[in-house]
Amino acid sequence: DVVMTQTPVSLPVSLGGQASISCRSSQSLVHSNGNTYLHWYLQKPGQSPQLLIYRVSNRFSGVPDRFSGSGSGTDFTLKISRVEPEDLGDYYCLQSTHFPPTFGSGTKLEIK
Amino acid sequence: EVQLVESGGGLVQPGRSMKLSCAASGFTFSDYYMAWVRQAPKKGLEWVASISYEGSSTYYGDSVKGRFTISRDNAKSTLYLQMNSLRSEDTATYYCARPQGYWGQGVMVTVSS
Numbered sequence: 001d002v003v004m005t006q007t008p009v010s011l012p013v014s015l016g017g018q019a020s021i022s023c024r025s026s027q028s029l030v031h032s033n034g035n036t037y038l039h040w041y042l043q044k045p046g047q048s049p050q051l052l053i054y055r056v057s058n059r060f061s062g063v064p065d066r067f068s069g070s071g072s073g074t075d076f077t078l079k080i081s082r083v084e085p086e087d088l089g090d091y092y093c094l095q096s097t098h099f100p101p102t103f104g105s106g107t108k109l110e111i112k
Numbered sequence: 113e114v115q116l117v118e119s120g121g122g123l124v125q126p127g128r129s130m131k132l133s134c135a136a137s138g139f140t141f142s143d144y145y146m147a148w149v150r151q152a153p154k155k156g157l158e159w160v161a162s163i164s165y166e167g168s169s170t171y172y173g174d175s176v177k178g179r180f181t182i183s184r185d186n187a188k189s190t191l192y193l194q195m196n197s198l199r200s201e202d203t204a205t206y207y208c209a210r211p212q213g214y215w216g217q218g219v220m221v222t223v224s225s
Contacts, residue, residue, distance in 0.1 A: 039212050049157065053130055092156065100159055
C-alpha cells in the first residue's frame, strides 16, 4: 500500500497567520492517465471530513481561496493563509491514485 | 443538495453481524462509485470498501476482506455495508462517501461484549 507521511502532527498557529502542511507519498501519485489523485480534507471537531482540495490544487465548491494546494510526484503541500477560527481541526491528505486509497495520519491545527 | 444519511449502527457483540445503510439523495445515485470509510475513536481515517456504479465491482481493505460486503440498490438510492464476524478493532464511526467530495454524518459501531 502507498504510505502517506503527513507532517507536522500538530501545528499551532496564530489567528491571521499562515499554516503549511506537508504530505509525502511512498511512491509517485501520477496516474497512468496523467492525473494526480491527491486530495485534502478538514475534519472539524464532531463533524465528518469535508473536502477542501482535490487533485492537488483544485478548490472544492465553497472553499475559500485562503486554502491552496500544490506539489507533484510524491511531495504535496496544503497552505492556509489568514487563519480563521473556523479553520481549526484535523487535516488529512488522501491518495486515490493507487489501490487501496490511503490517508495521511492527520495534522491538528490549533491556536497558538 | 447532496445528502448521505447513514443508519444501522449501535452496540454489537464480537463475532456477531451488523448491516449499515446509507440513503442518498440530491444526485443520480447510479452515476457514482460509492465507498465506506471508518474512523476508530481518536484515530485517523481508514478506507473500508468501494463499489462501482452498478455494483458489479467491489473493493475491500485488507482488514475487512472476507468479513464485510458492500452492496447497493440503485432503485432505492441506498448503499449498504454488511459486516460479519465483527471484532473489537472494528469499533469506529463509519462514513458513507461519494468520492471524493461528499460524506455522510457517520454512524457509530461499537463491538464489545
